[in-house]
Amino acid sequence: xxxxxxxxxxxxxxxxxxxxxxxxxxxxxxxxxxxxxxxxxxxxxxxxxxxxxxxxxxxxxxxxxxxxxxxxxxxxxxxxxxxxxxxxxxxxxxxxxxxxxxxxxxxxxxxxxxxxxxxxxxxxxxxxxxxxxxxxxxxxxxxxxxxxxxxxxxxxxxxxxxxxxxxxxxxxxxxxxxxxxxxxxxxxxxxxxxxxxxxxxxxxxxxxxxxxxxxxxxxxxxxxxxxxxx
Numbered sequence: 001x002x003x004x005x006x007x008x009x010x011x012x013x014x015x016x017x018x019x020x021x022x023x024x025x026x027x028x029x030x031x032x033x034x035x036x037x038x039x040x041x042x043x044x045x046x047x048x049x050x051x052x053x054x055x056x057x058x059x060x061x062x063x064x065x066x067x068x069x070x071x072x073x074x075x076x077x078x079x080x081x082x083x084x085x086x087x088x089x090x091x092x093x094x095x096x097x098x099x100x101x102x103x104x105x106x107x108x109x110x111x112x113x114x115x116x117x118x119x120x121x122x123x124x125x126x127x128x129x130x131x132x133x134x135x136x137x138x139x140x141x142x143x144x145x146x147x148x149x150x151x152x153x154x155x156x157x158x159x160x161x162x163x164x165x166x167x168x169x170x171x172x173x174x175x176x177x178x179x180x181x182x183x184x185x186x187x188x189x190x191x192x193x194x195x196x197x198x199x200x201x202x203x204x205x206x207x208x209x210x211x212x213x214x215x216x217x218x219x220x221x222x223x224x225x226x227x228x229x230x
Contacts, residue, residue, distance in 0.1 A: 002073030004170045005201040006035040009044065011067030013053055027053050029224040030067070035169065040195065040202035044230060045221035051205040052173055054221060058203060059092055060084040071168065085204060089117065093162030093200070095191065097174040099154040101146040107133060107157045108142040111164050115182045118165050120185035132160045136190050152183030159191050162197055170195055172204045188214065 004230045013028040027050040035041050043051050056062040058069065058075065068077045071091060079087065088225055101110045108129055115125035133142060150182055155175060175191060176184040188211050195202045204215060209230060212218045220227050 003036055004034045004070070005037045005072060006203065007070040008058060009068045009070070009071070011057060011064045013057060015138055023124050026224055029227050031226045033219070033226065035201045035203060037168070037201055038199050040215035042204045042206060042215040042218045043221055044206060044209060044212050044218060048051070048075060049221045050224065051221050055171055055173055055203060055205050060088060062180065078140040080125070091168045093165065093167035093170040095155070095158050095162045095170065095172040097160040097177040099146070101154060101157055103146055104194060106143045106145055107149065110157055111160045114161060115164050128163060129160070132164055133157070136160050136194065150183070151179050152187055155179065155187045156190060159187070163200065166198055167200055169201045170204060172202065174206055177207065
C-alpha cells in the first residue's frame with residue numbers, strides 16, 4: 001500500500017468564458033497536495049476561492065483541466081465515468097453541508113444502502129449500520145426519517161453513511177455550516193473521532209477556522225493557489 005491515500009499533482013482548473021472570444025476563467029493553478037492514510041487536512045479560504053471545486057476534483061466528481069490525481073499511488077486521472085463511479089463507491093465517503101439523505105428512508109436504511117450496494121447481505125448491513133449509528137449517539141433514532149431528525153442528527157446519519165463502507169478518504173464540504181453552535185461542536189467531535197477510529201484520511205473544506213485547526217494540517221486556497229497554514 002502506498003503511503004498516501006490521495007495525492008494531487010499540479011492540478012489546474014479553468015472554465016470557458018461566456019462567449020467564444022472571452023478569456024477562460026481560471027479557478028485553480030498548479031495545486032499539489034498529499035494526504036497520508038489516517039491523516040486529516042483542512043482547506044480554508046474565502047467564498048469563491050475554489051475550495052469546493054478542489055474537493056470535487058479530488059473526489060473525481062469533476063475533471064481537472066490539467067494535472068494528475070492519485071489514489072494509493074495509482075494515477076486515476078484518466079478513468080472513465082463508470083470507473084470513477086466504482087472508485088467513489090469503494091474508496092470514498094462524503095459529508096456535505098446539506099446531509100442529502102433519502103427522505104423516504106429511515107436513518108438506518110440510509111446507512112444500510114451503501115453497504116448493500118457494496119455487496120453486503122441485508123442482515124449484515126443492518127447490523128453494521130445499527131452499530132455505527134449507535135456509536136454516533138443515534139441508537140434511539142434508527143427508524144426516524146430525515147424530516148423527523150434535527151439538523152445535527154441528520155449530519156450524524158450522513159457521517160455514518162460516509163464511513164460505513166470504511167473508505168480510504170472522507171470528503172467533507174462545510175459539514176457543520178448549517179448547524180447551531182452546540183450541534184456544530186458535537187458533529188465536529190464525532191466526525192473527527194470516528195474518522196480516526198476507522199483510519200480514514202479526511203479532506204475538509206470549511207470557513208470555520210476553529211474546526212480547521214483541530215485537523216492535522218491547515219492549508220489556505222487563495223488567488224487560485226494552495227499555501228500552507230491559514
